[in-house]
Amino acid sequence: MLKGRNLLEPMDFTTDELKELFSLADKIIENPEKYSKACNGKLLATLFYEPSTRTRFSFEAAMLRLGGKVIGFSEAHVSSVAKGESISDTIRTVACYADLAVIRHPKEGAAIVAEACTEIPIINAGDGGHHHPTQTLTDLYTIRKERGGFDNMTVGLCGDLKFGRTVHSLIKALSRYKNVSFILISPEELKIPDYVRKEVLIKNNIKFEEVESMQEALPRLDILYMTRVQRERFFNEEDYVRLKDRYILDGAKMKLAKDDMMVLHPLPRVNEISVEVDSDPRALYFKQVKYGMFVRMALIMSLLGVEFQNETQGV
């Protein structure tokens, strides 16, 4: 039962709870009309201290499609934050109005601070370079939908593995499934953080390799998860410029991959996937966006506890 819970990091839900959430997403996709009033009278607050298009729109679209309403801000400078208000004070205020809140913040652990000072469910929509658990729900749901399950696969993660929060969350989430191994493709400077290596991979005895060559890894992959080198995570512009074009997936490289390899990307992309790859049937990143909205609909319903109520009422 997810009612009243928070989603702060990818391991907050058990694999059984994820299964339940994903089957609700399946039902919504099958019959969206049935759920169009599920959140009638409910209010979602979206607190975006950092720019976002996809995630914010995805949450807003999800809530509106469920018949709920949305309040919030999309940049910190237009809110009381610009006056120096703390995260906890902002959340305490918003919790007086809304039924649940989504928070994106540039600092790592911001959603934990938010959760500690309120009773309403908090969803972490990205905290700096740390976690992005609803992107992970999207990634997992895409894999499940397109591949049928999570066991027995080799997953390649490529690009910025140091600051790529979606990467950290996905590795953590997939570490719970059987026989999943990772090939981590990045330059030395953008390798995964110590806590992911030690606390997730080594501690759970998970097979992984850290390599620099994408071409060498490609033929062995069942899933390739590409990421953007994020300018906003660098303190030094020179480092960004030096590293940003390191990995570019194009048609020629796709020829090295298996016929059924899935290409995923949390988006937005800059140039790390050439536009020519978009027409390849293995490129699933735009499908991922659509799945993301449905899985967020399922998440909102579950945290508000409206799914069972409406199921029994036959909405």
Next chain:
Amino acid sequence: MVVIDSIKNGIVIDHITAGLGMKLLEYLDIDTSSDTVAVIMNAVSNKYGRKDVVKIENVTDIDLAALGLIDPKATVNYIVDHVISQKINLTVPERVVNIIKCKNPRCVTSVETNAPQLFSLIDKENREYRCEYCDEIISMKGGYNNEFIHRQWFDR
């Protein structure tokens, strides 16, 4: 041989790693202008070769978690009327609150200064702790001076 009077009431922190006695005293924030304090450095120890010992008269309220974090092999003896009333072997604490400070500039605690500093033990042998907000790992073995929140800093 240096002779130091025994204390009537208070605490004796024994078996402190040689060289850590003064640091430990500094962290405990004992008011050396009014409390009677004796710091014995490099005393001979049958168990460890050399050790420091700190004796504090009339003070019993000390932060054992902080002591365990700084020097887990030290022992704390509570003295009542010249007699040891209780002896505590320190342990490495599982969770520490507002004792060490996260160094990660991207951690939310760098801007949300009212949020408590929370760390969980992940590796007892290497005394490694994980920040509960940002997952930054720090080791308390060796050069850890910078991670400590000074007591006064926190009381402001």
